[in-house]
Amino acid sequence: MKLSFSDKNKKDIFSSIFQLLKSCTSTIHITFRTEELYIQGMDKSHICLFEIKLHSSWFDLYESSNEEISVNAQIFSNILSMNKEHHSIHISYKKDSDQCNIDFITEENKGDFNTSFMIPLMDIEHILLDIPDVEYDAEFSIYAKKMSDMLSQLLVFGEIIHIECNEETIVLCSKDISGEMQVTIPMNDLSEYAIGESIQTSYSLTYLSKMCMTTKLSSEIQFSISAEFPMKIKYDLGSGSQVLFFIAPKIE
Incomplete structure (x- = not known):
């Protein structure tokens, strides 16, 4: 090779x-x-x-x-x-x-x-998982720099991010004993936004911020969210190339 x-x-x-x-x-x-x-x-x-x-x-x-x-x-x-x-x-x-x-x-x-x-090289057994294509309740694209900055700020107030999507806005929230931060993103501020039904779910903000900490992969990040499946984060690199992350939801 x-x-x-x-x-x-x-x-x-x-x-x-x-x-x-x-x-x-x-x-x-x-x-x-x-x-x-x-x-x-x-x-x-x-x-x-x-x-x-x-x-x-x-x-x-x-x-x-x-x-x-x-x-x-x-x-x-x-x-x-x-x-x-x-x-x-x-x-x-x-x-x-x-x-x-x-x-x-x-x-x-x-x-x-x-x-x-x-x-x-390391001699480690590795098993590939089958990742199925699923239909998500909400999908949106946002500038990578904006998302990275927002997640860094939200991380100051907690390690869990609560996400609510409806037909008009996306609301991101984190909170702990030190306080609470909430970001409301109007649909018009997103380059792409599609929603099947309103959804509320939570994820590890620590993991999510790590996956979005760079702005060098792509100018935009695509998010797909569902109440039943892990969140999908996609960086489109062009030429049929891509980077995907899947983050499991927090169990309340």
Whole structure:
């Protein structure tokens, strides 16, 4: 397996993905399918499930024969954060090898040096879950920066977020002994909003804020909410590529 890419925006996205994942898990299992890079996993508490699909066309070069590897999330993320502006990222793995190679290559002499890393692979059993397509009670899209800022503020007043959706507004609320904060979002302030019926539900604000802490994946975040299923958070990366998070509701 080998892949490479040099676009600055895509390098930021790739690095941000693994920065998010390391907040969920200590180990990342990557499947290099023929047509896409695929990642699926869950945090230790089984509150958050993540699924990442990066189509082969998303990369400058992508060659694979369905190899699979498991790596330390912290180390992998730390290495990716070291790439410089003029570096292209190259990742390679030879079948049955016990290591993955990451190279930062600069094509021109612009002050950045070629850098190589080797990561030992982890031998961990991994089972993929079947994620069904479901119909949600409410779906909306909002600017990532706005959502990230609101969640950071709500987190000051509690670790649980209460969400109420109706035909006109979305209300976000958090509260504890220190006080209460409520944000009312009019439907007209959302780029997309569809609702089947009014809904009230609660989630871990700690997890939700982690999943929305970056603004580098996409300018907008898509949320899908239901009383019966986990919340779905979607970042559309284009070219058939996406980042999905599923967060289980709080049981009152």
